[in-house]
Amino acid sequence: MGVTALVMAGGKGTRMASSEEKPLLQVCGKPVIQYVLNALKNAGKVDSIAVAVSGYTPETTKLMDDFPVTVVNTPGREYVFDLGYAVKKLKLQTVLAVAADLPLITGEIVDAIIERYERCGKPALAVVVPMETKEKLGLAGDYSFVMANRRVVPAGINMIDGRRIDEEELDQEVYLLDREEVAVNINTVQELKIAEKLIVEALKR
Secondary structure, three states: EEEEEEOOOOOOHHEEEEOOOOHHOOEOOHHHHHHHHHHHHHHEEEEEEEEOOOOHHHHHHHHHHOOOEEEEEOOOHHHHHHHHHHHHOOOOOOEEEEEOOOOOOOOHHHHHHHHHHHOOOOEEEEEEEEHHHHHOOOOOOOOOOEEEEEEEEEEEEEEEEHHHHOOOOOOOEEEEEHHHHHHHHOOOOHHHHHHHHHHHHHHOO
């Protein structure tokens, strides 16, 4: 299928109230974006990796020199606009868009998401997690909606047919994935502490 993983790393990250660029937030001594890149590298179904940066993330742009990725500069307007901009700029076809703040994601989970997209036959797929799973971990969900009588939260992972990026509404599969690894994204100091705790626990297993 030729899947390109597009890491979205150009946002302001204003909710962290930190001078550090959000993709560079240290989680157990490593930048959070490094965890995402390692997971994508370990995914058998990802063929190439691109990172979308902006003028808000100059240090992230420099760090990408150390990784075998394609870097694309976006306007830094907002997530959906910058995603479309990057897809068109790089002329991407099958795209896995993933936020740069998901430190627990794994290659196995990435492959499962791509497999679900391949099976669904739709031009777009959005990954959601149950609100209850986030709440059990002590995490917040800024935006939620009800699906099949369960309140769910977008995970910051989407797949899309890049050739149809300009279409206003695409038929979309919503993939409910009840996994802690996709429930943890870092928007606050509290969420950073929770992520570090879970990573330390995983290493002890």
